[in-house]
Amino acid sequence: MRKNIIASLAFLLAGSTAALADASDGKIKIGILNDQSGVYADFGGKSSYEAAKMAVEDFGGKVLDVPVEVVTADHQNKPDIQWYDTEQVDAIMELTTSSVALAVQAISKEKKKIDIVTGAATTELTGKQCSPYGFHWAYDTHSLAVGTGGALVKQGGDSWFFLTADYAFGYSLEENTANFVKENGGTVVGSVRHPLASTDFSSFLLQAQSSGAKVIGLANAGLDTSNAIKQASEFGIVQGGQRLAALLFTLAEVHGLGLEAAQGLTLTEGFYWNRDDESRAFAKRFFERTGKMPNMIHTGTYSAVLQYLKAVQKAGTDETEAVSKALHEMPVDDVFGRGGTVAANGRMIHDMYLLQVKKPADSKEPWDYFDVLDTIPGKDAYLDPAKSGCDLVK
Numbered sequence: 386m387r388k389n390i391i392a393s394l395a396f397l398l399a400g401s402t403a404a405l406a407d408a409s410d411g412k413i414k415i416g417i418l419n420d421q422s423g424v425y426a427d428f429g430g431k432s433s434y435e436a437a438k439m440a441v442e443d444f445g446g447k448v449l450d451v452p453v454e455v456v457t458a459d460h461q462n463k464p465d466i467q468w469y470d471t472e473q474v475d476a477i478m479e480l481t482t483s484s485v486a487l488a489v490q491a492i493s494k495e496k497k498k499i500d501i502v503t504g505a506a507t508t509e510l511t512g513k514q515c516s517p518y519g520f521h522w523a524y525d526t527h528s529l530a531v532g533t534g535g536a537l538v539k540q541g542g543d544s545w546f547f548l549t550a551d552y553a554f555g556y557s558l559e560e561n562t563a564n565f566v567k568e569n570g571g572t573v574v575g576s577v578r579h580p581l582a583s584t585d586f587s588s589f590l591l592q593a594q595s596s597g598a599k600v601i602g603l604a605n606a607g608l609d610t611s612n613a614i615k616q617a618s619e620f621g622i623v624q625g626g627q628r629l630a631a632l633l634f635t636l637a638e639v640h641g642l643g644l645e646a647a648q649g650l651t652l653t654e655g656f657y658w659n660r661d662d663e664s665r666a667f668a669k670r671f672f673e674r675t676g677k678m679p680n681m682i683h684t685g686t687y688s689a690v691l692q693y694l695k696a697v698q699k700a701g702t703d704e705t706e707a708v709s710k711a712l713h714e715m716p717v718d719d720v721f722g723r724g725g726t727v728a729a730n731g732r733m734i735h736d737m738y739l740l741q742v743k744k745p746a747d748s749k750e751p752w753d754y755f756d757v758l759d760t761i762p763g764k765d766a767y768l769d770p771a772k773s774g775c776d777l778v779k
Contacts (some may be wrong), residue, residue, distance in 0.1 A: 412441040413453045413703055414763060415441075415690060416474040418489065419481040420632050421459035424582045425607040427637040429481045429504040429682040431457070433660045439670065440690035448694045449701065455690070457633055464595035475703050476501065476693055479686050483507035490519040497705045499712075501693060503685040506633060507557040508768060511730040513625075518709050519554050522722075523685030524655045526554070528766040529632050530561035532653030532739050536758070537600050537630050538569045545630075546598035547576035548589050548613060550605035557602040558632050574598050583609060586616045594622055606633040611642045616645060641752050644745040647754075651741050656680035656721055660738075667720045670772045678728065678752040681721075688721035725763070730775035732741035734763040742766035 393674030417437050422428045436455040438518065441453045456472060462482050477493065480486040480685040482506030494516035502510055503523040510521045545566050549555040563573045574596050577589050581611045590613070595603045602624065610631050611656050617629055631638075636650040658668035658678045667687075679687075696711035697703050716734060725735035739759040748754060769776045 412451050413448055413694075413697065414472065414474050415453065415455050415476045415693065416459040416472070417455060417479045417686070418460055418477055419457075419479040420462050421457075423462045427460070427479045427605045427641055428635060428715075429479055429686070432637075432671075432677060432679070432683050433481075433504065433686040435674045436671065436679065436687040440687045442627060442693070444691060444694045446699050447523070450702070452521055453694065460578045464707060473645070475490075477700070478502075478693075479504045479682070480504060481682070482552075483557065484552050486510060487514055488554060490514065490516050493518055498748070499693065499705055499708060501689040503689055504682050507552060507553050508561065508773070509553065509557060511732040511768075511770070514541040515730045515773070515777055517731075517777060518705055520689070520712060520727065521682050522689045522733045524556040524653075524737065525767070526561040526734070527768045528651050528655075528737050528761070529558060530565040531766050532737055532761055533630055533632050533651055533698070534562040534565045534602070535569070536739055537628065538566055538571050541629070542600035542628055543569075543571035544598045545571060545573050545591045545600045545602050546596040547602045547604050548593055548714055549576055549578045549588070550609060551578040551580055554606070556605045559602070562604065562630075579609070581609065581733050584612060585706070586613045589613075590617055590620055590622065594620060594625070594627065596628045596745070598627065599626045599678050600630050602630045602632055603634075604632050607638065608641075610634055611638050614642060614650075616647060635682065636678060636752070636754060637680045637682075639742055640677065640752065644743065644748060644754065647742045647744060648744045651739065651758070653737055653739055653761070655737050656684040656737065657738055657740060657757060659753060659755070660757070663720055684721045688717065688719050688725045691719055692717055692722075727746070728770040729778045730773050731777075732770060732773070733768055734767050737761040737765050737766040 387729045417434045436498045476499040480502045483505040488498050497517050502519040506526045508525050508527050509741045547559045549559045575762045577592050585629045631650050639647045668678050679712035699711040700707035713727050722735045725733050727733050740755040
């Protein structure tokens with residue numbers, strides 16, 4: 386499937402390569418490519434596009450005295466997508482769905498173009514398939530395993546069964562979490578894979594229930610996770626004593642599911658809107674544009690676009706080698722990536738937050754959904770770049 390995605394995306398990106406050597410078209414163009422109509426539409430979707438536009442506006446709308454334009458497309462989580470071949474896009478960002486993100490990064494590497502991933506999770510992006518022009522910004526499967534997986538193991542959840550989305554992201558999330566569970570004295574008693582965008586999880590949940598595992602790890606995301614949680618409730622799984630681990634669950638999915646169904650879930654995000662005055666001020670502006678509070682994908686996309694423009698300004702050009710060098714060298718200091726640094730493999734290292742969904746009675750205002758249980762320092766949340774398998778790390 387990945388070869389098909391690469392072939393399709395080659396056409397999508399072909400028209401943008403000519404603009405990278407210079408700014409002859411008189412502008413900088415950033416492309417936000419993600420799922421806007423499928424299982425991950427709330428996870429990132431059109432709201433990530435709004436976050437990108439916010440970053441451009443906050444930067445002043447121009448860089449190197451030329452205007453900055455943001456374009457977007459819906460990849461629909463499948464390979465038969467097309468971007469306008471006449472678009473001259475200088476950088477591709479967001480890239481929800483790991484299979485699409487890996488394909489775009491492979492083409493970006495070949496064509497010497499910048500890509501910054503905020504929506505996809507696989508550690509392969511900064512591992513064996515890393516790129517000198519590829520960056521991974523908001524989170525990854527390792528940080529989710531350390532956060533949510535680590536918390537549940539410490540609480541006695543030492544036997545796991547995984548319900549896993551059947552593509553690169555799911556495999557990576559299951560592997561990272563399983564390794565972490567085993568390293569901390571736990572066991573994995575089994576797993577089952579389900580297709581992306583499943584609507585019926587009954588057979589998968591029955592296998593998980595009959596396994597006797599203390600924790601059922603949901604190695605999926607978006608509507609897949611929400612649907613699995615809803616159906617698990619119908620089966621009485623939690624009432625029967627097993628725990629659900631929503632390994633990738635964000636504010637957007639909690640809102641869609643509702644506090645009554647989501648209460649008590651432990652999850653990990655790289656951002657929470659109600660963290661402090663700065664995050665609340667950003668979230669209020671975002672809400673005025675979108676009607677929702679931002680999760681880590683939205684705010685991470687804002688940060689990625691802002692940092693890219695800072696790098697172009699620092700480099701004095703949009704030429705890829707120079708911009709990539711600046712992105713690796715510059716610290717990240719904004720509403721999302723406070724004190725962040727970019728490693729040689731392109732991983733942006735920043736703190737993550739271990740969160741627990743509040744009971745409905747404890748929520749003080751709309752979107753007040755989380756208690757912050759712990760802050761996970763970036764050095765603990767992310768894999769040591771030297772152990773990532775990326776050949777760019779000396």
